[in-house]
Amino acid sequence: MEKFEQAKKEIERLSRELVKHQDLYYKEAQPLISDLEYDRLVDQLIALEERYPELKAADSPSQRVGSDLNSEFPEVPHTVMMLSLDKTYTPEGILEWIEKSNKRVGHPLTYIVEEKIDGVSLVLYYEEGLLARAVTRGNGVVGNDITPNAKTIGTIPLRLSQPLNIAVRGEVFLPLEQFESLNRNLETPFANPRNLAAGTLRRLKSSETAKIPLRMFAYELFFTNPEEGPQSHLESLRLLKELGFYVNESYGLFAAQEEEAHLLVQDTLESGSYEAIVDYVEIHVGRRESLSYEIDGLVVKVNELAEREVMGYTGHHPRWAIAYKFEAPEAETVVEGIDVQVGRTGRITPVARVKPVRVGNSVVYNVTLQNQDYINLLELALQDRVSISKRGDVIPAVERVLEKNEAGYKTWQMPQECPSCSTPLVERGAHTFCPNTQCPDQVKGRIVFFAGRNQMDIEGFGPETINFLFDKGFIQDIPDLYAFDYMELIGEEGFGEKKCSALTKAIEESKKRPFRSVLVALGIADFGKKGIDLLVDNGIKTIHTLFELIDSGNRDYFLAIKGLGEKSVDNLFDHLLNREFRGRII
Structure with a gap:
């Protein structure tokens, strides 16, 4: 009985935590935990619910795919499935999934491997070749109609080259160069391009959305009458490009036999046997830093569309696709103190002294905190347990607070005077300065x-x-x-x-x-x-x-x-x- 009560309390805690992070991710575009940490929370909840099915609530977060519903935009029901993806973090996990998928249908399948764009999901509905609606993922069943904002994105065709009735799923993103240029001039910078793209799509004035150079890669095509459409995902990608969509052409096709894969693509893209996927993954991990946009993994999909219908769906994800997620170097530690540094230009920079922890290939002792706005966003205080990462695998950064301190410390505040010369500090834009040049x-x-x-x-x-x-x-x-x-x-x-x-x-x-x-x-x-x-x-x-x-x-x-x-x-x-x-x- 004691274990049952403990499980009940843990399920309630995990559910509250997941609902909070779903809202932060989808509604506010300000996630406080990484995808990996979120997935671990979901896995913990699912494991407990499987052990104690009587404790599983009808609205359990394990059944949801998050929501970016916003009352400012009209809600529209989806006519296509908008689910999450199953995940693995190793190339071997991909091969195991392929083996299981082949057994499910009774014969070897072919698979497409695509880049997983770190952006915002969007579904475009076309009627007689004209863009009728652009709808956010929402909760997977209902999304927000943001058509006026979507029409400002140059890579979304307003009219197709053919008068088709289709739905197209894509990922809206902001190229890195444009993100860095825009973010440099913001009072409170965004943590990443995805968050800026998400915030831009939900602006109430489409004229404001138009000022941000968003892009969209189209990656799934749905026909109102499937019999009229392509028979494979490879054909779908080629048709999307022909219709005028922006298609990410960095993908490969893999089959049980290398010769079969080569025959299907005719040397037009990378191909090989199932085992070649391992090398393909390693190549893309190395290629990641040179891309002009952010990706957070790869997606492996069954190529044969008819077999996808045979495989079907769970309440959470399609059985015919899986995501391989990159694991960024992160670690947990405790903020032991926050010091203030005075730069040669007078700019004041708060620096967290953390309990030494290994992140990637080095031990981190100090982490720059940028400015007061950044600290306020994190609600960071002394003795908080935090997650730190190596941004770009180089610069240590506090990503989020994992656990608040028990000593009662509140959000840290910048001092009023310069620690070096005691001159009153001044605010200039998002930063704090000491105005005394002889400091x-x-x-x-x-x-x-x-x-x-x-x-x-x-x-x-x-x-x-x-x-x-x-x-x-x-x-x-x-x-x-x-x-x-x-x-x-x-x-x-x-x-x-x-x-x-x-x-x-x-x-x-x-x-x-x-x-x-x-x-x-x-x-x-x-x-x-x-x-x-x-x-x-x-x-x-x-x-x-x-x-x-x-x-x-x-x-x-x-x-x-x-x-x-x-x-x-x-x-x-x-x-x-x-x-x-x-x-x-x-």
């Missing part, structure tokens, strides 16, 4: 940047050495690097005659660096190496020539240089007319 941490940051490998490349002048020189009062800004006699350091801990001579030599060598290296090293805001190269290419090859043009106030000279924008020119003038900034230049 010790800012000055040290500027010197470290100046001496860095990609700037003046002064050997031996890393952060540790520069912090020592500054904290001891030997240098106070960039010009002091060249005025100080490093032989005076002999006797200081860690500084012998040999090291001091090496520092002196490195400084003398740096005086030979070209003009462009000096300007890059000074770190003029929004005026990087590309802008400086444009100056040099247009005849400005010495600091004295540059000063003369700046002092003359001739902005038109700079604006006439192709590739230099007004903002860049303004920043150049603002910096080089500033007495304090000019004082840093030798």
Whole structure:
């Protein structure tokens, strides 16, 4: 009886948790857990419900596929099945599923493997070749009619090349380049392109949706009368392209015998035996980072449409398809503290100190938290248990809070004063800044940047050495690097005659660096190496020539240089007319 009560409580807890995450994913486009974590919660619930079927509720989240229903848009019933997909996380799992599928129908089938676009599902309904409705997935039975918004997407044909009555399922996405460009200018950036695409599709004004360059890959075709349509998925994909849809052509066909697969595609796409799917998966995992759009896995589908009907559906997914999901490097840890760093430009960045944890191939100790908006979105507090990932397999990031702290800590807030110089902090856009340009941490940051490998490349002048020189009062800004006699350091801990001579030599060598290296090293805001190269290419090859043009106030000279924008020119003038900034230049 005790186990039964424990199971009942656990089923209720899992159900509440899943409903919450379904709403966050589908309605608010702000998921707090990964697909893998969500799938694990579903698996736990299903396992308990199978063990205690009498505890399974009629509206159990295990029977749902989530919902993006929005009361602002009219609800429309679907005429095609809009279910989720069964999942596996290993290539071997795909082969096991293929073996089971073949046994289900009694003979070997052929399979199409496609990229799983990380976007937003949409169903398009065409009547006599004209787009009649565009409906979100919703709860799988009913979705929201967002036709005006869908019509703004350039890859969705408003009229087909043939007057057909069909339904087309596709995935709306935002290319990575456009996402990064748009996200850079948002006060509260989106976590990923999928979330931005989802939010855009639900904008109340289609004119606002039209401003975002969304795309849609079409991947499933349904005829009102199936007998009039293609007999295989391969034929469906080819017909979709012929009708004017944007079709992702990165797919392969696999059969029991390699020769059979090759015969079907005639070398027009990748093909092979079932076993070749393992290599195909590995290739696509490696290819993932070079794509112009995000994918979160691959989808394997039965090619023969008649056999799909024989295989049928469960209440959750079709039996004729399975998703192979990529597993991003993630780990759980605890936030032990949050420190504030002051950058060379004065920007304040909160950094979480976490209990050391291995993510991918490295151990993570600190995680950047971007800004206060990001922290507020996570509702992050000290001692919270969090999930961290390696974005792009490189940069550690807190993805979500898994468990709130028991100590009563509330969402962390940025301090009111600079931790380095106690100057009151100011807000500029989405970020917080220290306005004091003589702030010790800012000055040290500027010197470290100046001496860095990609700037003046002064050997031996890393952060540790520069912090020592500054904290001891030997240098106070960039010009002091060249005025100080490093032989005076002999006797200081860690500084012998040999090291001091090496520092002196490195400084003398740096005086030979070209003009462009000096300007890059000074770190003029929004005026990087590309802008400086444009100056040099247009005849400005010495600091004295540059000063003369700046002092003359001739902005038109700079604006006439192709590739230099007004903002860049303004920043150049603002910096080089500033007495304090000019004082840093030798």
